[in-house]
Structures are given as structure tokens and as C-alpha cells.
Amino acid sequence: MKYSALKGIEDILPPEVYIWQEIESVAKDIFHRYGFQEIRLPIIESTEIFIRSIGETTDIVEKEMYTFPDKAGRSITMRPEGTAPAVRCYVEHHLYNLPSPQKFFYSGPMFRYERPQKGRFRQFYQIGAEAFAVSQPSIDAEIIAMLKNLFEALGLKEINFEINSIGCEKCRPDYKNALLNFFGDKLTDFCPDCQRRYRGNPLRILDCKVDRCTELRQGAHPVTGYLCNECREHFEELLFRLNSLNMPYSLNPNLIRGLDYYTKTAFEVTSEHLGAQKAVAAGGRYDNLVEEFGGPATPAIGFAIGMERLALLLKEKPAEEHPAPKVFIAALGREAEIESFRIAEDLRAKGFWIEFNYGGASLKSQLRKADRISAEFAFIIGDNELKSGKIQWKNLKTGQHGEIPIPDAISLF
RNA sequence: GUGGGCGUAGCUCAAUGGCAGAGCACUGGACUGUGGCUCCAGUUGUUGCGGGUUCGAUCCCCGUCGUCCACCCCA
Incomplete structure (x- = not known):
């Protein structure tokens, strides 16, 4: 890479x-x-x-x-x-x-x-x-x-x-001094990190995770007492x-x-x-x-x-809650592809996420893609639909399908 | 900065000192214009990189880079 x-x-x-x-x-x-x-x-x-x-x-x-x-x-x-x-x-x-x-x-x-x-x-x-x-x-x-x-x-x-x-x-200075006094005489028993902390920031000794240091600081007064x-x-x-x-x-x-x-x-x-x-x-x-x-x-x-x-x-959101396309428009043939682009633009203007096929693929592979990207609907446009002015639609979640005039398509949503 | 684990296909991982594999994914088909399920076929590699040992290294050794986890410290 x-x-x-x-x-x-x-x-x-x-x-x-x-x-x-x-x-x-x-x-x-x-x-x-x-x-x-x-x-x-x-x-x-x-x-x-x-x-x-x-x-x-x-x-x-x-x-x-x-x-x-x-x-x-x-x-x-x-x-x-x-x-x-x-x-x-x-x-x-x-x-x-x-x-x-x-x-x-x-x-x-x-x-x-x-x-x-x-x-x-x-x-x-x-x-x-x-x-x-x-x-x-x-x-x-x-x-x-x-x-x-x-x-x-x-x-x-x-x-x-x-x-x-x-x-x-x-x-805080009073408390620091109290800690320095408390730890001072047994300093050499502490871990090397704590001996360094003693000079730099003695309060840090309080949250050392080494067992020995935890024991040694038993009896140290909490900061809130000071x-x-x-x-x-x-x-x-x-x-x-x-x-x-x-x-x-x-x-x-x-x-x-x-x-x-x-x-x-x-x-x-x-x-x-x-x-x-x-x-x-x-x-x-x-x-x-x-x-x-x-x-x-x-x-x-x-x-x-x-x-x-x-x-x-946070648990990963279930896949159904991810944003997904409303419609994938499958088209067969150049004229249908041009029409599918127009329909996509129209529905996008109305606020929907629309995908269409960019060119030359079998209907089967287009629908497979629609399924794979979790589109809610597939529209199908071919020569027949261009003639009749109606599109085939299918709800990919429920399997319901039918035919509808292009201008009415939005009523499906 | 210190210590340890791990680096093999797009992803998840096998494998043996002697031809590098599987599942998933992807593409096509079975099914001329209807996805998911099933089946069939196909594509995918500088085994992180560099060196060493060896007749031969993905495997053993050294280095390096990356990654993960821990220390320090911090959200």
C-alpha cells in the first residue's frame, strides 16, 4: 500500500x-x-x-x-x-x-x-x-x-x-507538603515512577496503580481533609x-x-x-x-x-437505521437511462435520496445493486414504460410491486 | 519514550523448511425485463519491507515499518 x-x-x-x-x-x-x-x-x-x-x-x-x-x-x-x-x-x-x-x-x-x-x-x-x-x-x-x-x-x-x-x-500547597512529609521517609520503597512524581507532582502518587505503592499510601489523608x-x-x-x-x-x-x-x-x-x-x-x-x-x-x-x-x-446502530436511498432507478436502454436521470433530478428536488444506473447493466444486476445499497424502492424503466408513460415499481422491503404514471410516483412514499 | 502480541487475497483467517489455501465479498450465468435464497463458473497475492541462515524461507534469525494492547500520561 x-x-x-x-x-x-x-x-x-x-x-x-x-x-x-x-x-x-x-x-x-x-x-x-x-x-x-x-x-x-x-x-x-x-x-x-x-x-x-x-x-x-x-x-x-x-x-x-x-x-x-x-x-x-x-x-x-x-x-x-x-x-x-x-x-x-x-x-x-x-x-x-x-x-x-x-x-x-x-x-x-x-x-x-x-x-x-x-x-x-x-x-x-x-x-x-x-x-x-x-x-x-x-x-x-x-x-x-x-x-x-x-x-x-x-x-x-x-x-x-x-x-x-x-x-x-x-x-493545595499545604496538602502537597503534607503528602511530601507522609511519603518522604519511605520514598525509596515506592516505584521509580512514584519517586519521580514525588518531585514533580506528588498528588499523582495517589493514583499509582502499582500494588506496593497502593499499600504504602494507606493512611495518607485525602485532599478533602486539607x-x-x-x-x-x-x-x-x-x-x-x-x-x-x-x-x-x-x-x-x-x-x-x-x-x-x-x-x-x-x-x-x-x-x-x-x-x-x-x-x-x-x-x-x-x-x-x-x-x-x-x-x-x-x-x-x-x-x-x-x-x-x-x-x-455506544452500540453500533442497526443497519436499518443507517441513511439509505429512497429509490434506485433501473433503466434499460439509452432513452430509458436519460429518462431515469430526469426522474432522479425531479425526486431529489423534492428531498429524496435517489440513485440511478450509470449505464449498461442487466436488469438483474441493477436490481441486485438496488438491494445491496438498501434502497427502499426500485423503479424500472424500459421501452414499454417509455411508451406508456408509466414505470414499474417495487418495494424492496415488502416485495409489493406495481405500475404507476411517472408524475404520480411520489405518492408511493 | 518503554514493554509485549500480531502483519498471508478487498475483508475474516488457515497452511507447511519443498507448487500459497478456505469462507465472505465481487463479476457473470442457471432465470431474454424483476433483488434477497440456492447452485455453477470466474477474478483476486512482491505472504509489510530489507537483510541473514539454508540446496530451498510465508515458516527460523536480525533489523525496520505498520498495527493492536499495556506503561508513562491523558479525553
Whole structure:
């Protein structure tokens, strides 16, 4: 094979693409009910935007970004995620001057240079939503409820909502220190990765999967024990609101977000049917990012859904639900073919998917093709029909057939 | 970046250190102008690529590329 798509980058074809279309249309519908409006964001941004927001020492920035110089020597990066561009957009267009809150959603490809595996690609698609300028936990609960309703509308079952709070710039340092003290004297017993995490991001030790590390961290206090008053009240109110909606969720004190900008609320939607990459959606609050991007101090919260992972979880739609032609027009002879083209154009103008035969094939093979492409009706036109002005029709699902004047054909549908 | 599994027809997969196969699909016919079911016939290959061992390699070895899964990390 001469050419193939790049590693970790995939074509999305029918019938798979019908699942994607359904996800997109249902998401749009649900989001609109909650006042989220679509924004279309660029795929490339200046590199600076991602370094500043995601964090200089994160894996994404250190080794996963598609970064290149443009012709003027500016450093350009293909977006690895959507929140930073959304915040850049919010600040650039002074959207904080519009009535708050401003709620947006977007979708499109993201890019990370990683080794592909189940549910992980180098170009992957996300649907994201961001809500700006509400500090109250009621919007955290609203967003989580919106996600739940979206997944429910898609018929997704066996998913779990995991919730945590990772504190803010006031209380998180205290917690980090507590962890450093707790792990410090037994550091050499931890796995090499955890010893590295100890220096870089000690919170990550909490979700190490190595058995030995799991044992060693028994007795470590959960982050929620170290929250400052503001963060603790926020978290408690969020849980209260979720309870009042009868939202099922589980607390996961080991849920740590990988991006630097997150504060307070962190959540993930996970499934056991996804392999190791089990998060189908994840999000959290980022109360400082707008200000860091040069806007006024503005709290915000958002999430992103992994499209490939979501599509993986949704059962393939049965073939009968795929779009299919309304009619295949079989024609015998040049004059009939010309007439079949005219009829096709007429019915297409009325909104139907019509296929016809492009030339010279036996009636049998034309009908076989009509069947194979799952056309609902076959029309047959030959010399007799040209003379009489009537076509032969056959419903390929029921086997019913008959004859009808050409102008009346539409009454069959 | 690290580790492991797998690369044979369009697809799913067999096979043996000695002529590369099956099912599905596709095309035509049985059935001059009526699909699906059945039957018959036909088409399809640089066995991923490069090197090595061997009289001989699809098979064994090395490398490489691709792919899948896992680690790291993440949607």
C-alpha cells in the first residue's frame, strides 16, 4: 500500500460516522437546553497559550505537542485541548462584558503526540463546554447534570461519575507538603515512577496503580481533609446539590487532574468497557485562568468528552437505521437511462435520496445493486414504460410491486 | 519514550523448511425485463519491507515499518 494515514490518525467512515453524527446532534440539543452556545475555535494557536495554561512541566507540554514554526518564525501549536483556546477567545473578545454567565460549547480535533492505544489517538475529537463567570457550586452541579442527561439521551449505560476537589492555590500547597512529609521517609520503597512524581507532582502518587505503592499510601489523608474553608464549603454545597437532584456519583479522593489550571471541583465520567483509558469525559473548575490570560478575575468551569471513547461505548446502530436511498432507478436502454436521470433530478428536488444506473447493466444486476445499497424502492424503466408513460415499481422491503404514471410516483412514499 | 502480541487475497483467517489455501465479498450465468435464497463458473497475492541462515524461507534469525494492547500520561 502506497499511502496510509499517519500513526494514530484515523479516517471515520460510514457506518461509524452515523454514531458520530448522532452524538453531535444530541449534544447540541442538550447543550442548548442549558444555554450553551456553539463557538468555533481555531485548531492552531500560538504555543505560548498552552504552555501558560496547561503548565510548563506537564507531559502534554513537555513531550506531546505538535509544535512548529510558521513562515515568519512564530511558534505555532496544534491544540492539544480546547479550554485554553476557549479562554483566549473569551478574553480576546471581551466576552466578560456580556451578561454573565457566558456558556459555550465547541467540538473538533485535538492533537497529542502519544503512542496510540485503545481509546487514545494522536488526532482525537472532543466536544467541550465551558461556563464563565459563575463561582457558585450550583453551576458545577448543573454542568454535571447536563453531562448525565447527555449520556442518558444517548442511551449510555454503566458509567460512573467520580467527583473530587483538588483545592485552590491557598490550600493545595499545604496538602502537597503534607503528602511530601507522609511519603518522604519511605520514598525509596515506592516505584521509580512514584519517586519521580514525588518531585514533580506528588498528588499523582495517589493514583499509582502499582500494588506496593497502593499499600504504602494507606493512611495518607485525602485532599478533602486539607481544603480551606472556601473550597470545603464549595465542595459540600456541590455534593448537596447533586444529592438534591438524585444524581448518582462516587467520591474519588485520588482523582487528580493532569493540567495545572484546575482548581476546586474535578470530575470524570468513567466506564469499565474502555480498557485502560477509561475516562469518557472529564472536567473541572479553573478559577484563575481567565485572569492569567489577561482578563478580569473570572471563575470558570468546563469539561471535554472524548468522541472516540464515547463512540466506542455506544452500540453500533442497526443497519436499518443507517441513511439509505429512497429509490434506485433501473433503466434499460439509452432513452430509458436519460429518462431515469430526469426522474432522479425531479425526486431529489423534492428531498429524496435517489440513485440511478450509470449505464449498461442487466436488469438483474441493477436490481441486485438496488438491494445491496438498501434502497427502499426500485423503479424500472424500459421501452414499454417509455411508451406508456408509466414505470414499474417495487418495494424492496415488502416485495409489493406495481405500475404507476411517472408524475404520480411520489405518492408511493 | 518503554514493554509485549500480531502483519498471508478487498475483508475474516488457515497452511507447511519443498507448487500459497478456505469462507465472505465481487463479476457473470442457471432465470431474454424483476433483488434477497440456492447452485455453477470466474477474478483476486512482491505472504509489510530489507537483510541473514539454508540446496530451498510465508515458516527460523536480525533489523525496520505498520498495527493492536499495556506503561508513562491523558479525553
